[in-house]
Amino acid sequence: MGSNNQNNIFFHQLIEDLQQGVCQVDHHHVIQFINQSLANLLGHSADKMLNKSIFDFMVEEEQTAWKHLLIQNAGQKIFSRGLVLRHKDNTNIYTRISLTPMFDDQDQYRGAVLEVVDDTDHRKQDIRLRLLSSAVEQSATLVVITDDMGVIQYVNPRFCALTDYKNDEIIGQNVKVLRSAAFKAAELADVWKAIVSGNDWQGEVSTKMKNGDTFWSLMSISPIKDEQNKISHFVAVGEDITQLKMAQSQIEQLAYVDSLTGLANRVLFRDRIEQILKNIARNQSEAALLYLDLDQFKRINDSLGHDVGDALLMHVADRLRDCVRHQDTVARMGGDEFVILLTNIDGVAGATLVARKILDIMNQPIRLLSHEMIVTPSIGITMAPADSLNADILLKNADLAMYKAKTQGRNNYQFFTDEMNAQAIQHMETENELRKAIDSDQIEILFQPQVSISTYELVGVEALVRWNHPELGTLSPGKFIQVAEETGLIIPLGWKILKQACSQWSVMKSRGLSLSKISVNLSARQFRDPDLLEMMQAVFERTGFNPLNLELEITETLLMDDIDYAVSVLKQLKNIGVSISIDDFGTGYSSLSYLKQLPIDSLKIDRSFIMDIPHDKDDIAITAAVIAMAHKLKLKVIAEGVETQAQWNFLKKNHCDIAQGFMFGKPMSPADLLKSQ
Ligand code: C2E
Ligand code: MG
Numbered sequence: 001m002g003s004n005n006q007n008n009i010f011f012h013q014l015i016e017d018l019q020q021g022v023c024q025v026d027h028h029h030v031i032q033f034i035n036q037s038l039a040n041l042l043g044h045s046a047d048k049m050l051n052k053s054i055f056d057f058m059v060e061e062e063q064t065a066w067k068h069l070l071i072q073n074a075g076q077k078i079f080s081r082g083l084v085l086r087h088k089d090n091t092n093i094y095t096r097i098s099l100t101p102m103f104d105d106q107d108q109y110r111g112a113v114l115e116v117v118d119d120t121d122h123r124k125q126d127i128r129l130r131l132l133s134s135a136v137e138q139s140a141t142l143v144v145i146t147d148d149m150g151v152i153q154y155v156n157p158r159f160c161a162l163t164d165y166k167n168d169e170i171i172g173q174n175v176k177v178l179r180s181a182a183f184k185a186a187e188l189a190d191v192w193k194a195i196v197s198g199n200d201w202q203g204e205v206s207t208k209m210k211n212g213d214t215f216w217s218l219m220s221i222s223p224i225k226d227e228q229n230k231i232s233h234f235v236a237v238g239e240d241i242t243q244l245k246m247a248q249s250q251i252e253q254l255a256y257v258d259s260l261t262g263l264a265n266r267v268l269f270r271d272r273i274e275q276i277l278k279n280i281a282r283n284q285s286e287a288a289l290l291y292l293d294l295d296q297f298k299r300i301n302d303s304l305g306h307d308v309g310d311a312l313l314m315h316v317a318d319r320l321r322d323c324v325r326h327q328d329t330v331a332r333m334g335g336d337e338f339v340i341l342l343t344n345i346d347g348v349a350g351a352t353l354v355a356r357k358i359l360d361i362m363n364q365p366i367r368l369l370s371h372e373m374i375v376t377p378s379i380g381i382t383m384a385p386a387d388s389l390n391a392d393i394l395l396k397n398a399d400l401a402m403y404k405a406k407t408q409g410r411n412n413y414q415f416f417t418d419e420m421n422a423q424a425i426q427h428m429e430t431e432n433e434l435r436k437a438i439d440s441d442q443i444e445i446l447f448q449p450q451v452s453i454s455t456y457e458l459v460g461v462e463a464l465v466r467w468n469h470p471e472l473g474t475l476s477p478g479k480f481i482q483v484a485e486e487t488g489l490i491i492p493l494g495w496k497i498l499k500q501a502c503s504q505w506s507v508m509k510s511r512g513l514s515l516s517k518i519s520v521n522l523s524a525r526q527f528r529d530p531d532l533l534e535m536m537q538a539v540f541e542r543t544g545f546n547p548l549n550l551e552l553e554i555t556e557t558l559l560m561d562d563i564d565y566a567v568s569v570l571k572q573l574k575n576i577g578v579s580i581s582i583d584d585f586g587t588g589y590s591s592l593s594y595l596k597q598l599p600i601d602s603l604k605i606d607r608s609f610i611m612d613i614p615h616d617k618d619d620i621a622i623t624a625a626v627i628a629m630a631h632k633l634k635l636k637v638i639a640e641g642v643e644t645q646a647q648w649n650f651l652k653k654n655h656c657d658i659a660q661g662f663m664f665g666k667p668m669s670p671a672d673l674l675k676s677q
């Protein structure tokens with residue numbers, strides 16, 4: 001017994017000295033023994049804990065679980081299970097418990113010994129987590145956490161404040177709902193690609209708020225990986241930089257925009273012109289620089305005051321903006337001087353058109369306060385690359401030309417070079433005269449025979465326009481079609497031609513000349529005319545012409561401009577029975593495979609290929625190939641400009657369908673055509 005007691009004391013001492021906590025409970029879970037380490041861990045004295053239920057020292061959430069465990073499974077051994085105990089000061093103590101049940105000699109369960117290990121690491125982690133989450137919760141930075149599919153799992157209060165979303169409105173949604181139009185879907189796809197491959201991404205993101213407004217943030221997005229190194233989440237952390245962006249764009253505005261008119265200023269203009277000149281050198285386009293100075297602006301400014309002067313300049317700026325296309329630049333160089341840079345312009349004619357539009361608009365009175373006034377401009381024009389490809393030289397040229405305009409009596413435009421001025425004048429005269437000619441009987445249609453190569457029969461005619469000018473004599477289309485096209489006169493002219501062609505065809509038919517086809521040329525502007533179909537049907541009705549007898553000749557370049565639009569118009573034309581042929585084939589850039597997409601009926605091989613047959617080996621090869629390939633695509637082939645027997649023989653050998661050219665007749669009047677048959 002004595003040694004037994006001895007042993008007891010020894011073991012007690014041993015247990016007291018252990019670093020690890022130990023306690024013993026009876027089968028009612030009442031503490032019978034507790035060592036100092038465990039009491040210390042919980043901040044109590046050992047005495048106070050004796051005879052209390054062990055559950056009293058657990059945090060509430062643990063009590064239920066452990067009651068269940070200890071009561072239902074009494075007598076089970078438990079190994080290293082986590083348990084959160086409660087410190088005297090109410091903080092959580094993370095421990096790991098091992099429990100060994102005790103039985104009496106009748107094998108009755110009598111209680112258990114609990115070994116308690118302080119799980120400090122866990123505790124530290126908990127503290128860290130709590131700190132972190134409160135940092136995230138209170139942060140001025142916005143935080144979004146998504147799962148690996150981009151479904152939002154967490155947003156912090158800052159995010160909610162910025163976007164106006166409530167937690168439960170946004171959690172569970174895909175981040176895509178936050179993308180604003182300013183942040184392209186393709187950009188988002190790029191970001192996604194980067195982060196799913198495990199990389200961090202940082203950049204500016206425009207985010208859509210709940211009400212649709214947007215804000216800019218500088219975002220860092222990082223993938224989070226689980227133990228298997230698989231991405232489980234993404235964390236996005238961002239700063240709201242809307243203010244910064246606004247400030248930036250204001251600074252840019254100040255640096256590049258004229259504050260009075262909102263037009264580009266000198267600096268921005270300089271930038272643009274350098275850029276454009278570089279492009280011109282590369283893609284062989286043309287640009288025009290217009291220098292514009294208001295006539296007598298100083299007088300208005302001095303007599304009516306600067307406020308009126310400023311208001312006037314703003315009006316002028318608006319009017320100038322209205323005169324140009326979106327891609328052109330209007331800048332204010334200071335005072336009442338403006339420059340306009342026109343890109344991709346159609347030479348002197350194109351620049352003239354804009355200059356005249358400006359003069360027209362500026363010659364309409366402006367009402368300011370109680371004053372009504374007209375401020376006319378003097379405009380100087382220089383062309384790039386014709387005059388120069390250097391920005392300084394171009395500006396000087398345009399300025400000089402502007403002074404020329406002033407000395408010519410103001411309210412006009414002048415080109416830098418004399419030839420250009422002559423061209424512009426010529427152009428304008430042609431336009432004025434043509435406008436009158438359309439309403440007179442100066443417009444005549446000639447017909448050129450088209451002959452079947454297999455049967456040598458006359459199968460059709462091409463209608464070709466002539467202008468019988470009272471002083472200059474008969475003008476061929478080369479002299480006026482371009483002017484008509486640029487000024488829009490081609491539209492009324494085109495209707496006149498179609499009407500005449502259709503009614504002449506009926507006349508010829510009534511005189512016994514029955515042709516299966518009449519070909520009429522259609523220009524780009526006509527093709528794009530929204531009234532094309534309606535007007536065409538009106539002409540057919542008025543002239544009693546059957547559309548099945550009409551073939552429209554269209555150039556390939558015209559079709560290439562906007563293929564979708566071209567296809568839709570061609571289809572509508574086909575629907576009403578009109579056939580389509582591609583004129584001047586081979587002079588554009590298109591290929592036969594490209595033409596396959598278009599609903600067309602025939603090709604006209606350009607005269608330049610036929611001209612040198614049979615001498616030019618290349619032309620022979622190309623023409624033969626075009627015929628063969630066109631036939632594969634079920635297109636008829638017409639050879640233009642056939643003048644010799646040798647050309648005819650070559651075309652016949654290669655199964656070309658139709659020939660047109662001086663060999664069978666020049667363009668002629670209906671009377672001559674009837675005579676020739
Ligand atoms: P295009 O449609 O390719 O017309 C063929 C041109 O070649 C015609 O010139 C015709 O006179 C000429 N030609 C025909 N056979 C021969 C030949 O064997 N040798 C030579 N050296 N030339 C030949 P034209 O009448 O001066 O017409 C020139 C262009 O003007 C036409 O080319 C067409 O693009 C356009 N055009 C003519 N009439 C009209 C029209 O009514 N409306 C529109 N929008 N354009 C037209
Ligand atoms: Mg033609």
Ligand code: MG
Pocket residue numbers: 583584604606607640
């Ligand atoms: Mg042609």
